[in-house]
Amino acid sequence: MADxxxxxxLGLIFLSSLLTGISGEDDAHVFISSGENVRLPCNNALHDCxxxxxxxxxxxxxxxxDLINSGIKKKDTESHERLSLGSGCSLNIKNITKxxxxxxxxxxxxxxxxxxxADAYVFLHVLHxxxxxx
Numbered sequence: 013m014a015d016x017x018x019x020x021x022l023g024l025i026f027l028s029s030l031l032t033g034i035s036g037e038d039d040a041h042v043f044i045s046s047g048e049n050v051r052l053p054c055n056n057a058l059h060d061c062x063x064x065x066x067x068x069x070x071x072x073x074x075x076x077x078d079l080i081n082s083g084i085k086k087k088d089t090e091s092h093e094r095l096s097l098g099s100g101c102s103l104n105i106k107n108i109t110k111x112x113x114x115x116x117x118x119x120x121x122x123x124x125x126x127x128x129x130a131d132a133y134v135f136l137h138v139l140h141x142x143x144x145x146x
Contacts, residue, residue, distance in 0.1 A: 039133040046140045049106045054118035055132040057101035063120045063127065064101040070114040079103065082121065103134075113138040 044050045057064060066080040078086050080103065085095055094106040105112060116134040120127040 039135060041135045041137065043137045043139060044108050046108055046110055046138055048108050049104065050108055050136070051098055052103040052105070052116050052118075052134040052136065053132070054101040054103065056118060056120055056129050057132075058120050058122070058127070058129075061097050061101040063122050064097070065119045065121060066103045067117045067119070068114055069117075070111075072115060076117070079116075108136075108138055110138045110140045112136060 040053055040055070042050060042052060052066075054064060054066075061083040064080060064083050065078065067076040068079050069076050077089060079089055079091070079095055080086065080097060083097060083101075085092060085097075089095075091105065091112065096104045096106075098104045101118065103116060103118070113136050116136060118132040118134070120129055
């Protein structure tokens with residue numbers, strides 16, 4: 013059992029290094045097991061979260077869904093009850109499911125206009141049993 017865990021961890025480290033080459037150098041990759049709670053960092057947050065918008069895309073080229081808009085949770089998302097903003101405008105998600113895996117984007121808006129600071133991208137990889145979803 014311990015050998016299997018070490019092998020899985022080694023595989024995740026290798027996969028993470030490959031994925032980092034695909035995305036930007038400041039992008040975050042978060043690996044989490046289903047059923048856990050996770051905190052996704054917003055590395056471009058301003059002084060408060062009223063300017064923060066979090067979006068989610070299941071796949072790289074799918075349509076983005078607003079989760080948080082101007083610091084307020086959107087009520088029409090399936091994961092509404094499991095979402096909250098944390099310190100530094102991080103996105104907290106309770107009870108992760110494999111459907112939560114995907115691409116998350118933290119963007120800042122000031123006075124309704126896009127703030128010209130780089131978006132913060134987080135790639136969430138959900139481990140389910142012996143299989144990683146992404």
